[in-house]
Amino acid sequence: MGNKVGELRPSQFITTFGPGSIVDLPDYSVIMGGIDKWDDLDVSKSKSIDEPRIMKKLRIKQIKSIPINANSGSDYGTIPAYRFPEYHVCPKCRKLGKRNGRDFFEEDGVLYCKNPDNENGPCPKVKTHPVRFITACKKGHIDDFPWEFYVHRGQKYEAKKCKLYLEDEGATGSLKDLVVRCKTCDKERPISEAMSNNRILGNCSGNRPWLRDKVQGCEEERKLLLRGASNIYFSSLESSLVIPSKPEENLEEFVRNNVDLDDDELFSDRSFFDKYFKRKPDINRIGLDKVWSIVQQIKNGNKNKEDDDLKIPEYNALLTEQYNYDGIEFEVEKANVPRRYRGFISNLIKVKRLKEVMVLKGFTRIHPSPDVTSRLSRESEGEDGGSSDQVELAPLSSENKPNWLPGVETYGEGIFLTINNDKLNKWENKFRGYEKSMESAHKKMYQERDLPDDAIPPFEGLRYVLLHTLSHVLIRELTLHSGYSSSALKERIYSDAKNEMSGILIYTSTVDSEGSLGGLVELGNEDQFESIMARALAAARYCSGDPQCAEHDAEKLIDVNGAACHSCVLIAETSCENSNRYLDRSLLVETVANYQREFFNNV
Structure with a gap:
């Protein structure tokens, strides 16, 4: 060079x-x-x-x-x-x-x-x-x-x-x-x-x-x-947590590594396939029927939408008690949910070790990619079977489809919690009217950017706004106690009503494997987290910008943010997965406007 x-x-x-x-x-x-x-x-x-x-x-x-x-x-x-x-x-x-x-x-x-x-x-x-x-x-x-x-x-x-x-x-x-x-x-x-x-x-x-x-x-x-x-x-990034693979994923990888998938003659005749692979002890040991089924799925491109969804496997992995995997930076430990919040929080998990991989897949100019909030879930598939970004990303290479992309891996720790799904469903149904108002503001934001209606990504729903706002107020409070700066903490929101996902991962990660100090994980203990949660919700009740900050009624909502400003909810944009949008503390607790739509009531 x-x-x-x-x-x-x-x-x-x-x-x-x-x-x-x-x-x-x-x-x-x-x-x-x-x-x-x-x-x-x-x-x-x-x-x-x-x-x-x-x-x-x-x-x-x-x-x-x-x-x-x-x-x-x-x-x-x-x-x-x-x-x-x-x-x-x-x-x-x-x-x-x-x-x-x-x-x-x-x-x-x-x-x-x-x-x-x-x-x-x-x-x-x-x-x-x-x-x-x-x-x-x-x-x-x-x-x-x-x-x-x-x-x-x-x-x-x-x-x-x-x-x-x-x-x-x-x-x-x-x-x-x-x-x-x-x-x-x-x-x-x-x-x-x-x-x-x-x-x-x-x-x-x-x-x-x-x-x-x-x-x-x-x-x-x-x-x-x-x-x-x-x-x-x-920049347009794809990111994921490295989690232990499932047995079926290991099996598919084994088939890809041991079977020549380009041999069309071999996979067009089942009897020929059986005769050929009977002599291959490793393939025969797995079972010819199973191998044939996996090969056909790969060849025909048949797969579930969840195969491309990075968050569903992560959500399940975070909720599964894991032992310390050799060679995998992933370790979680279940903590007791504070008694005060057991009606609202279902799970509290200390993520002692994690590794995040971020890959650069393209970039845009003038406006950010409209699906920035839909990176991992609810993404539609394009004609070629790949995920559709609903906007044309500028390429990183002159090649049509490069076979590699640049990325980085970072190491860290975090706290993961899930909200009670039954209580959340009842709360969502009660405030469908306000959800429609936020959805209208969501569409208007993209229409003002001259984006066609069919390219506007779906609104993530009131569930996402609640989880996102809770994540922000927790990050602001955790910063005061963890030893990490506000820009060092990041969020990962798991919001999908269809798959019953309602979780928040607040974590820190650096390119250095020694970057985890342990200060964040320790705040996931029952007593300490109860204090953190109580302080975070109390701080969300009032803002130095009130009453102007709190007064965002459904009929007057013109922004994708409700009661949210730099004095109360907004955090460093490097920490937020959604550019400080889709936030409203009136969904968390009672504010001075008292719209009575808070999720955490009587706590």
């Missing part, structure tokens, strides 16, 4: 700075290259992460750790990155352009301006910086701002002769003061026009600089964005 220009942690690459993202460096900015641009040797040497459930769902053969250079002092990088945007501006003469050797020249990777045509004389080797403005579209394409096209208002021009300048008149500090000028053609235009009307920028160029190619015929409108804007890059 080429010269090293910077360093990233593996977890940063998965969540924030993956392929297609922009990284600001001291002297310029770069866009991270696609995974097909990585060096084959570096990828081969990096560790393979074993998590069959994610590999099966994403239809990939490998999950690879982020390649790192063992020699920290090395001058060579392992992940490719390309200079972007290409346009730079000189802070002294305001010359605007690309590296060309005449006006802008490169020295030790830094772009300098000498502008020999400057009215006040050539620039004395001034260091340039990348322009603040770029364009992108909803399909993930990204490009430099079309400076020549924009300043000439679509009229003919000779790009090689035009001398562009980006001048700041500095009268008000607004975008109206920022004007692009072509001194050759005597044309000028303020940037504010492009900000107020994206249509004047024309259709998207289809440029994919992270893949070094261009897609023809993209009909999306270009959007003007700031280079450091947060909506330039939204």
